[in-house]
Amino acid sequence: MNRRDILKTLPAAMAASLAAQSDAGRKARLRTAICAYSFRNQLQSKSMTYEDLVRLAVDLDADGLDLTVYWFPSTTDEFLLPLRRLAYRNAVEIYSISVRTDMCKPPGEAREKQAAELRNWVDVANKLGASHIRVFGGAIPKTSNEQEAARWVTEMLKEASKYAGSKGVVLGLENHGGVTEKASTVIGIVKAVDSPWVGINLDTGNFNRDGYSQISMCLPYAVNAQFKAMIRDENAQTVKADWPRLVKMFKDSGYRGYFALEYEEKDDATVAVPRLTRELNRLARQA
Secondary structure: OOHHHHHHHOOHHHHHHHHHOOOOOOOOEEEEEEEHHHHHHHHHHOOOOHHHHHHHHHHHOOOEEEEEHHHOOOOOHHHHHHHHHHHHHOOOEEEEEEOOOOOOOOOOHHHHHHHHHHHHHHHHHHHHOOOEEEEOOOOOOOOOOHHHHHHHHHHHHHHHHHHHHHOOOEEEEEOOEOOEOOHHHHHHHHHHHOOOOEEEEEEOOOOOOOHHHHHHHHHHHEEEEEEOOEEEOOOOOEEEOOHHHHHHHHHHHOOEEEEEEOOOOOOOHHHHHHHHHHHHHHHHHHO
């Protein structure tokens, strides 16, 4: 039965709703999350735990968590499975983990090591019930160039996507400087990988110039978004991000996914994150 036949069998109102949500103009679905990296100082000092983040998400009415893994006490079942259970019992989705990777590696031992580490993180994500992993492209080696480095990243992601896909995990390549400094390069890599398990982890604060225009270019490929308080304008000046403008851009693109607040400014995160999360909640839910 094709799409047209399915629509014929549905009640008129439901059929009209589905027909309106074509790939060309589908209705957006926006959710909010807290990125663990916002509390990097607290997690590193152990004044906050990952379990505390679950409870904070409840208090702030955030839908999910993007767990930066840098301060995980371990990756054993003894840590991961109770954390997953706690999140489930509190109706908080651990939908993503964020890991460090460097894919600007030619074929050889260093690449194989990176590939093995990423496979391990896919297993961790799977145990947590997370369907997304944020990954980095890496810095362009001094002995190489952007084109060659982008090819290496493409090769690594093509291979990594096979294992990630076998576990139902999407890999989001972040615009994070280095080989992923420009939207055109990030998009080129994702298109060359050509896998349903690879997209862009779109960080609104990471482009070093023309933030809004570069974000707009990436939106069709975005599988996750990390919202920041600041953005760089067309003159490469760091200015306060226009969140209503950004949310409208995501909505108009038909984005369905999370806005994970990633706080990197100097103010106390325990004060700033609750304020900003409530603002992001309001914008996402009114969009």
